[in-house]
Amino acid sequence: MKIAQIILSPIIAFVVGMFFLGLARKIIARIHWRYGPPLTQPFIDIIKLFNQTSVSHGGLFNLGIILSLSGSIVLVLFLPIGNFHPLSGSGGMLVILYLMLFGPLGIALSGGEAANPNTSIGISRKLILALGYEAPLLFILLAAMIHNNTISIVEIVRAQQEAGWALLTFPMVVPGIAYLLILPAILGKRPFELVGAAQEISSGPMVEFGGKRLAMVNIQHAFSMFIGIALFVNLFLGGSSNPGFFIIKMLVVFIVEVLINAVFPRMRIEQAFRYLWRWPTLVSFAGLVLVMIMGR
């Protein structure tokens, strides 16, 4: 049973993440009053990219993408998807915190080997952005851990199934709002889309990737999209008792993110950093203090 879950949950994450990428393109097209591509367009792109030639710039260039992709796949195993939680008994949220760094780090290692100036700008932006959102993320996870007196994400989901969604109960609503404020930065969506900005730094860290390497970067993007939303659903929307409801909850959060993405312009990196270390950090710190004062 556990082996079936280990095989199934990355497949679910892959299919759902790619479907989300296609849905985002369709929704943005409808907001622009366009017809938009078919929902299967990301899959078509992946099929095409795997059948192209591609250029390698050295050993680390190949290994970095694999590191990033495998880090994301392992991270999915630690996240409960409904009642699928193959590895989440061990380590809990501390492992998730460590593994969340693998995605950007692998891309950064791989892009650094390519020695393109656009890549280095993109990587520095990515790491600064990660520094920006990880401070509030730490506060949020700490608040969730203290509130439930556990580091296990499965326990947190179980506690919410008894007491109701954490987003609707008083002290936990404050970190929940902080998570909503940093969610576009975690997903790399529009107000914080400065990493892969196609217009200014020619798609940033991805500038030297082509063919099957770009396909792997796209798959990693789908996985990171899945992870960012799944963590929110698990921590604040009460998880779910089966994967179907879990994906529906994720879909709602994702559509809200896409709508924000469709109407906002892009921030500069110093504006993004100033925002991230001011409002979300303040709100999440206030949430942490409230949780500690109010007790469990």
Added chain:
Amino acid sequence: MDRNQLRKWLKEPAKMGHKYSLHAIYFCTGCGIIEVPPSITARWDAERFGIIPVATPRQANLFLITGYVSVKTLKAIIRTYEQMPEPKFTVGFGSCPINGGMYWDSYNTIKHLDKYIPVDGWIAGCMPRPEAIFVAVTHLWTLIDKEMANGYKRYREKYRYYRANQEKVLGKLEWPPLFQIEDKDEQLVKEKS
């Protein structure tokens, strides 16, 4: 997606992928680029055919030469074309890349683009309307289906011819040849001596 295309997808996924996911490199050579923004935005919406503009040649497989090609631009075009991953498709847009167009007697413009890089198809007109881009795309689909959009193969086979033509215009090129140039005559000379 059409339901009767499903069998084609199962039979030749690679070819169908190349057909329905054309990523065009954003490269502006002349005035023709002014027709591209309306065709990729709300008015004509190229994205429903799977065509999106990308910023780097490594991710692109469709190269639209929009407008006249000056000698300086030719250098950039060749470098961009050689960086694109195979299979790649080139479309000349407007009458200038075909035969020089209104710059037919200019001293600084390339008259026949297909001497320097292989071109899979042409869109005639000065300017062509955005609808012409979509007609060209459907023609390109047919060509990919019949395996006639083989410019990248021609470039590989006849690289010596293209490289010689490029060097005739640009002088000595700063980058090494993309493919091995097999010089049969020189080999014969070496064997004899």
